[in-house]
Amino acid sequence: MNIGLDVGSTTAKVVHMEDGEVIFSKVVPSQRWIELIDDEQGEKNIVSTGYFRKKVPHFAAITEITTASLGARYHDPDVQVIVDIGGQDTKVIDLRNNTFVINDKCSAGTGAFLELAAHYFDIPVGSLGELHSQATKGAQINNTCGVFAISEMISQLVGGFSMEEVIYGLHQAFALRIAQMVPPADTVMLIGGTVQNTGIVDAVNNMLDSKIEVPGAPQLVNALGAALYMERLNDSR
Amino acid sequence: MKETVGITALVPPELIYACGKRPMDVNNVVPESSLSPGSKLCAWTAIWRDMILNGGLDIDSLVVVAGGDCHNALVDGQKVELSGMPTHYFFYPFDRDTDYLRSQLDKLSKFLGGIKDERMFSLIRDLKSKGRALDELRVNDRVRASDVFSALISFSDLAGDPDAFEKTLDSVPETDVEYSSRVALIGVPPIYPDFHETAESFGLHVVYDELPYEFLRLYGSDLNSLARSYSDYSFAGPIKNRVELIKDELQRRRVDGVIHYTQFACHHTLEDEIFREHLDYPILTVQGDLPRPSPEQLKLRLEAFAEMLEVKP
Numbered sequence A: 001m002n003i004g005l006d007v008g009s010t011t012a013k014v015v016h017m018e019d020g021e022v023i024f025s026k027v028v029p030s031q032r033w034i035e036l037i038d039d040e041q042g043e044k045n046i047v048s049t050g051y052f053r054k055k056v057p058h059f060a061a062i063t064e065i066t067t068a069s070l071g072a073r074y075h076d077p078d079v080q081v082i083v084d085i086g087g088q089d090t091k092v093i094d095l096r097n098n099t100f101v102i103n104d105k106c107s108a109g110t111g112a113f114l115e116l117a118a119h120y121f122d123i124p125v126g127s128l129g130e131l132h133s134q135a136t137k138g139a140q141i142n143n144t145c146g147v148f149a150i151s152e153m154i155s156q157l158v159g160g161f162s163m164e165e166v167i168y169g170l171h172q173a174f175a176l177r178i179a180q181m182v183p184p185a186d187t188v189m190l191i192g193g194t195v196q197n198t199g200i201v202d203a204v205n206n207m208l209d210s211k212i213e214v215p216g217a218p219q220l221v222n223a224l225g226a227a228l229y230m231e232r233l234n235d236s237r
Numbered sequence B: 001m002k003e004t005v006g007i008t009a010l011v012p013p014e015l016i017y018a019c020g021k022r023p024m025d026v027n028n029v030v031p032e033s034s035l036s037p038g039s040k041l042c043a044w045t046a047i048w049r050d051m052i053l054n055g056g057l058d059i060d061s062l063v064v065v066a067g068g069d070c071h072n073a074l075v076d077g078q079k080v081e082l083s084g085m086p087t088h089y090f091f092y093p094f095d096r097d098t099d100y101l102r103s104q105l106d107k108l109s110k111f112l113g114g115i116k117d118e119r120m121f122s123l124i125r126d127l128k129s130k131g132r133a134l135d136e137l138r139v140n141d142r143v144r145a146s147d148v149f150s151a152l153i154s155f156s157d158l159a160g161d162p163d164a165f166e167k168t169l170d171s172v173p174e175t176d177v178e179y180s181s182r183v184a185l186i187g188v189p190p191i192y193p194d195f196h197e198t199a200e201s202f203g204l205h206v207v208y209d210e211l212p213y214e215f216l217r218l219y220g221s222d223l224n225s226l227a228r229s230y231s232d233y234s235f236a237g238p239i240k241n242r243v244e245l246i247k248d249e250l251q252r253r254r255v256d257g258v259i260h261y262t263q264f265a266c267h268h269t270l271e272d273e274i275f276r277e278h279l280d281y282p283i284l285t286v287q288g289d290l291p292r293p294s295p296e297q298l299k300l301r302l303e304a305f306a307e308m309l310e311v312k313p
């Protein structure tokens, strides 16, 4: 069995693979990553990734740049660009020339930005997509800095926009920030837990000329890539 | 004791020594500094400026490289001049005009009190060929890049003492370097003092350091030959010449990938797109600000880049 363990800043995920097929997967909050480890398995079949990759049991630890590339290609061998929207950072990988950029300097364009907004409205972050779909237009949010975007959001609420319209506008600001990092490409795959928010996918889709792909279980792509790497290591052992 | 002349970027050190003075590249103290200057764009200039203003750098005069290089240095250099420091401004031509550079060298030599010891030209030329031999050793995996870098970066001032510096060069240990990929480091030098060690810890062997190589490539045995050689200083001239020079070195040194280091608030950052368009290699761009041990963000990028080059996912 090949195990991929992705312990990120907010959630921990595990994927078990056998003969190239996913046979098990699970997601828990990061602090509870221990629940994903089976003592009997030991660490000899685990490739870890994510923020805490070197702190958890592993046979090899690799970065999410590599796991995202492997995981995304598993879903679509021809994908050109991957956008991995994490809790604390966003990574854009161009598979055509093996280059990547990481935004980890500001919260805009990361899961933390949306957490902040959801917290302000006192709603679960998972409901942002549903609220987005109820709006037909968005309130303009110009600031890409997470903190200032919140104060701009408040001004728009004061100005008469509904919560749904403000969320729609927020997703547009988020997508714009992402779009600035993405090179022109035919296919762009969005991965990471944040992508489960359909409002984000909709906004990015409207912003980019590329074909946008979202794999099933986008939050598991890095754990999947780690399991695929374990498979490679086992094959070469 | 010889008078010490601070230099803010590449100024022919052979000329300063020939004028009987000792150069001190004020940048060389920055990576080890823990200052956080209040007024700053680029930390390199802000830190040497504050160190000079606070008396933390023992120099008698300052030569600011302004033309063709750095406007932050031009402004911060003037702040130093206004504090009473004897200061001279040195300008490289953008168009490689040798006559212009010759006139700049004449003015500089006058500021430094005139040439007194011509032998320094050939002495330093010989040291530079020794430096190039050391550089070749690392291309052939015989010396660690971190050891070579710290030697080569000091060629801008020969550490203030050519004899002692020669001994430092001779003492760089030979070893079989093991690595997973060969990379080039282009752009201004990283402000992180352990950059090369950090790269090595991820299996990256830096086989080309763009700026320090310029220190070795340019030399001369009198003012005319200095003018001819230094008018080719690639950082001061058109970027297309620099790109061609880099391309040749990347090929000759058989690199797998390129790391472009950029400095916060430095105009050279804008060159990134040009390199990405013209250099046909995987490129990692990183940015530094204040001098500190390599931060986690840098380590993540280097580790991921090393994986990209090795694992080829």
Ligand code: SF4
Residues within 6 Å of the ligand: B042, B043, B044, B045, B069, B070, B071, B072, B073, B188, B263, B265, B266, B267, B268
């Ligand atoms: S890094 Fe850029 S801004 Fe800073 S001193 Fe060097 S050239 Fe000037």
